[in-house]
Amino acid sequence: xxxKVTADFVIFTHFMWILFVILGxxxxxxxxxPRWRLLHLAALIAAIIMQLTRTICPLTYLEAYxxxxxxxxxxxxxxxxIEKVExxxxxxxxxxxxxxxxxxxxxxxxxxxxxxxxxxKLKWGKVKK
Numbered sequence: 001x002x003x004k005v006t007a008d009f010v011i012f013t014h015f016m017w018i019l020f021v022i023l024g025x026x027x028x029x030x031x032x033x034p035r036w037r038l039l040h041l042a043a044l045i046a047a048i049i050m051q052l053t054r055t056i057c058p059l060t061y062l063e064a065y066x067x068x069x070x071x072x073x074x075x076x077x078x079x080x081x082i083e084k085v086e087x088x089x090x091x092x093x094x095x096x097x098x099x100x101x102x103x104x105x106x107x108x109x110x111x112x113x114x115x116x117x118x119x120x121k122l123k124w125g126k127v128k129k
Contacts (some may be wrong), residue, residue: 014059015085018032020049021047037114051101053087 021043028036050057 003066003069007063010059010063010066011085014057014063017059021032025107029114037093037111041115044104047107048101048104049073052102087089 020040024036024040024043028040049055
């Protein structure tokens, strides 16, 4: 049961990481948080390197390892949600690796341009008139 719950936690963490890479840019750009945008850029570069070298994310290896250690037949009530999250993480048939790589490269260019053309700096709680 420990390995199953830990594997589910890793799957959830993997999903949150993907959300960070996809949705982090507009959020950090909107709030103009340069340090978080740099962290997001580093995450995006790591994702591009993994796609170009066709390597698998370390979290995927960890998930597989933890699932292989689960030898009990205990029923875990969170399986439905985890299965749905896994279907989002590991898309099949619809999206190919080439499409993902192309979209990631376009996204990377947009993120880089955001550092060249800085957003309007707003103070927290003040609206420009």
